[in-house]
Amino acid sequence: MSDLTRFWSRIVDPVHPDDKRTFALYDPTASVLNRDFPPPAFVGDFDHAPVVILMGNGGYDPIKTPREFPDRHAVERYLAYLRLPGPIDPAGISPYYAQHYAANLIRRGDAAIVNACAYRSSTAMNNGNRRQLKFIANLLPSVKVAREWAKGELMSAAAAGERLVVVHRPGLWELEPGDRHNFYQAVDPEWARKPLPMRFRDLIEKFLP
Numbered sequence: 001m002s003d004l005t006r007f008w009s010r011i012v013d014p015v016h017p018d019d020k021r022t023f024a025l026y027d028p029t030a031s032v033l034n035r036d037f038p039p040p041a042f043v044g045d046f047d048h049a050p051v052v053i054l055m056g057n058g059g060y061d062p063i064k065t066p067r068e069f070p071d072r073h074a075v076e077r078y079l080a081y082l083r084l085p086g087p088i089d090p091a092g093i094s095p096y097y098a099q100h101y102a103a104n105l106i107r108r109g110d111a112a113i114v115n116a117c118a119y120r121s122s123t124a125m126n127n128g129n130r131r132q133l134k135f136i137a138n139l140l141p142s143v144k145v146a147r148e149w150a151k152g153e154l155m156s157a158a159a160a161g162e163r164l165v166v167v168h169r170p171g172l173w174e175l176e177p178g179d180r181h182n183f184y185q186a187v188d189p190e191w192a193r194k195p196l197p198m199r200f201r202d203l204i205e206k207f208l209p
Contacts (some may be wrong), residue, residue, distance in 0.1 A: 002047050004114075004149040009083045014038050014075070016118070018141040020201035026139065032132040033119040034060040037069050037079065038078040040120070041142070043097050045087045046113030050162075051111040051204050053102060053196070054155060054184075056169035058132070068094050101196050104203070110208055114150070116172035117143050137172050147174055159181045164207040166200050168192065 012018060013033045014118060023030045038056035043123035069075050087109035090097035097103065097113065117137040118191035122129070137143045149174060150165075157163040167175060170190045176185070191197055 001150055002153055004042075004045055004145055005085060007145045008041055008085070011038075011079055011082050013079070016142050019035065019119075022133075022136070022139050022141065024209065026086065026136055030136050032129050033117070033121055033136060034056075034065070035115065035119060036168050037065055038061075038075055039118035040097075040113060040115060041082060041118035041146075042114045043084060043088065043093050044102075044106040045085060045109050046114050047085065048114035049087075049106075049109055049112040050208060051102070051105065051164045051166070053111060053113045054150060054165065054167045054169070054173055055113055055115050055180055056172050057115050057117035057137070058120040059096065059123045064095065065120065099200055105204070105208070111204070112144065116146050118146075134172065151175065155183045157209055164204060166196070166204065168196055168200075171199075 007018070008016070014037055015023065016039075022031075023035065026138040034146060037060075046052055069078070078093070081093075087107065089107050090100060090103045100106075100113070102111040102113065106113065117133070117140065119140075121133055125133070125206070154163065158165045167173060167184055170186055170189075171192065175186070185200060185203060186195065187200060
């Protein structure tokens with residue numbers, strides 16, 4: 001079990017207990033992140049999947065997101081998954097992940113998506129909002145744990161050829177630029193908010209047995 005798994009195993013409501021103090025101290029700056037619904041910290045079996053895709057943070061839509069959590073049962077089901085991650089049908093998480101290129105790979109346990117910041121931000125962000133997001137993200141314990149996991153355990157496995165890491169949205173991860181050691185493959189910045197380019201999809205397909 002990774003440190004990241006152990007961290008999220010302690011969540012009991014939509015905000016991780018270690019993050020609550022930070023949100024309280026830096027409100028209203030923290031309002032750029034929605035905390036009404038369970039956070040998409042990850043999708044898939046990130047402890048074991050041979051392919052890990054690193055993203056920035058989850059998206060929030062005032063109409064679509066509430067529909068994903070129509071009742072308390074839906075909220076509890078999601079929180080239970082965060083406490084005990086594994087292979088999952090992305091359609092059970094959100095329409096966004098169900099339409100993702102890697103949806104079938106996630107369902108099979110071959111791939112996982114991990115967000116640097118678990119909490120959701122508006123899908124319509126301006127530069128000021130993005131600066132606020134980065135400010136609060138840099139202070140959140142959950143982001144620190146995710147970064148340490150990525151730079152340590154995940155990159156060690158990638159360096160040994162055991163896992164393939166594709167950094168789709170690198171902004172919040174604070175990884176070394178480029179893939180100087182071939183530990184990971186990073187998408188060019190101009191593609192960070194676009195669908196995963198075909199050359200990375202081909203790379204993933206070739207890596208999998």
